[in-house]
Amino acid sequence: MVIGPHLPQGLTTPATLVLADRLERNLTRMAAFAGESRIALRPHAKTHKCVEIARRQMELGALGLSVATVGEAEILARKRDSRAYTASEVTDVFVAYPLWADDELLRRLGRLADRVQVTVGADSAQAVERLAPIARDLRVMIEIDCGLARSGVTPAGVTVVAQAAERINLELSGVFTFPGHSYGPGAGAGAAEDEARVLAEAAEILVASGFRCEQRSGGSTPSARLVRPGTLTEIRPGVYVFNDAQQVELGVAAMDDVALMVASTVVSRPASDRFVLDAGSKVLGPDRMSWATGHGRLADWPHARVVGLWEHHAVVELQGRGPALGEIVAVVPNHVCTAVNLVADLLVVDGGSVVERWPVAARAANR
Amino acid sequence: MVIGPHLPQGLTTPATLVLADRLERNLTRMAAFAGESRIALRPHAKTHKCVEIARRQMELGALGLSVATVGEAEILARKRDSRAYTASEVTDVFVAYPLWADDELLRRLGRLADRVQVTVGADSAQAVERLAPIARDLRVMIEIDCGLARSGVTPAGVTVVAQAAERINLELSGVFTFPGHSYGPGAGAGAAEDEARVLAEAAEILVASGFRCEQRSGGSTPSARLVRPGTLTEIRPGVYVFNDAQQVELGVAAMDDVALMVASTVVSRPASDRFVLDAGSKVLGPDRMSWATGHGRLADWPHARVVGLWEHHAVVELQGRGPALGEIVAVVPNHVCTAVNLVADLLVVDGGSVVERWPVAARAANR
Secondary structure: OOOHHHOOOOOOOOEEEEEHHHHHHHHHHHHHHHHHHOOEEOOEOOOOOOHHHHHHHHHOOOOOEEEOOHHHHHHHOOOOOOOOOOOOOOOEEEEEEEOOOOHHHHHHHHHHHHHOEEEEEEOOHHHHHOOHHHHHHEEEEEEEOOOOOOOOEOHHHHHHHHHHHHHOOOEEEEEEOOOHHHOOOOOHHHHHHHHHHHHHHHHHHHHHOOOOOOEEEEOOHHHHOOOOOOOOOEEOOOHHHOOOHHHHHHOOOOHHHOOEEEEEEEEEEEEOOEEEEOOOHHHHOOOOOOOOOOOOEEOOOOOOEEEEEOOOOEEEEOOOOOOOOOOEEEEEOOOHHHHHOOOOEEEEEEOOEEEEEEEOOOOOOOO | OOOHHHOOOOOOOOEEEEEHHHHHHHHHHHHHHHHHHOOEEOOEOOOOOOHHHHHHHHHOOOOOEEEOOHHHHHHHOOOOOOOOOOOOOOOEEEEEEEOOOOHHHHHHHHHHHHHOEEEEEEOOHHHHHOOHHHHHHEEEEEEEOOOOOOOOEOHHHHHHHHHHHHHOOOEEEEEEOOOHHHOOOOOHHHHHHHHHHHHHHHHHHHHHOOOOOOEEEEOOHHHHOOOOOOOOOEEOOOHHHOOOHHHHHHOOOOHHHOOEEEEEEEEEEEEOOEEEEOOOHHHHOOOOOOOOOOOOEEOOOOOOEEEEEOOOOEEEEOOOOOOOOOOEEEEEOOOHHHHHOOOOEEEEEEOOEEEEEEEOOOOOOOO
16 A cells, blocks of 8 residues: 555655645544533644644634643734734633743743733742732643643642632632643553543642632543543643654554654665665654654554664664665654654645645744 | 853753853864874764854864765855855765765755765665766765664675766765664774774775775764774764763763753752653653663753653652752753754853854754
């Protein structure tokens, strides 16, 4: 099987391609799930970093965007009538991160909050207190750890943070978590249960302590569609727009749900069962979880394994017939969020041709 | 011990810093080794991608640059009198990669060869044949595999490639290899021996078959200074300019030889022995070899271990006293080549202040 129609003629490689039909299907499917489940969808824009995709997510009913940094929000939530970007649909952003705001970040948050609704994450009283100078312009969500052991308080730790918000008159919207332990074979359902249980506990503690807690926000791509109605108020999946080899190997997506691929040329064939591609870690991203079968997958060669990855070489093992020297193949990155962040533009492919070039507008907006 | 003097006041994080004094010492030391050993130094520019560093390498006696892509050569070998860049010292580049040249790449190679000496790598007769239209403007080096099992022919396979070059009147400079299996604990010396032996075998076969073979090019940072005089004619280390956590953990560099660090803020302290930094895989790079102690190291907290890495979170475990919430620490990436490629600029620190901002000019020049 050759994916031919998806690979336009005359590509120079490596090139990061978005398959427009699959992207649209992924966007629509998640929007439909959220609509049917009566859960708000606040997609995480760190995956795509593109104004064009953010806008389409809003058109399909997203409540707003999740972002990881203030910089992503500044770029993706610009007004449609500004000169640089036209994404006026994004009027509500949630910086789903335990922000530590220094003076520069406070100034930027303040300016951002002048034009859109801004909610930030926090997991300590000290971090909340830093927001005091702009507290009346913001809302805050308290981060809860539901099993990942990254940032976030335990449910019992939530009141200390809420009290800090109350002291500075910062509106508390609710609680959020990232069930990142969903990233393991068969782990999605358990992570979704942890997330719902822990957010419910935290919300209950807040309400019992006299605080409001309207929002319970969670949701990663592997767990989002396992969320039961009535448990969360919003989900924040990111990867679902493109999917990637991780999602395929977790069983969350099929290979033909993958909407982003790196076109790559076979540059070397040193052995009959081994060849080398010109897509390396500087375009695929070096991410590899312990359970991954390799450093990405080849869309049209399901038995191939990417056994080695260097900056400009992917070494592929494949028994039997494989692509010839000079042939172009489609490589699916392990983790699409880091792959997108490595390129200036995404080439949008529709009907076998490159129809558009979307800037990765928030590329490297790490702050 | 606090690295204080190296972290300027008022930094916004994450920020990728270059310590000017350490960079200069690393550059000088490798240049001195090459000079004393009478081996030409052709530094690999994929590590730094900076015009400023390329120029300093040339001033210190480098023969030319190694690059991974034609794009890197185009950017780093611009003439000093051109408006965009002033690196006229770079008049000789070696694309140390098994290039597969399509028509677009042939045009670009031809234009590049109009202004500087260009040598390209090849490991098959077919790849050589594609160079026919511009053969008289180039030289070629044949890639030999000395144990990495990536690209490259065996020494016995060298004549077929040399014959292809002869047929198209492409000048053969010699043979090259990348002893990447030097990247393992205690593996440097063995890899350096493999490299010397395999290049000598290939050169001998070429000469016995009536070909010239003047160059034997090798050398990675872990093996470069283990090369014995008289074995190689040139070395191509890249990482040595900055070093990184991999080099420290391999014993190739000391922590105070590390010239690039990511300033990062403690944003969360969810447990007494665990804290979270705002430098994640989108600024440190996700690389982690099997023998690494974690996802990078903290320069001033030698017992700390970066046990988890997400796009914007590094989770650090440390028993006892550690940095406080809001404190800025210096993180040493595992693999500096991918870390540099993630940012637009490097902040150059000298005497405790940011004195310059160097563009990562060849960032994402993957083609």
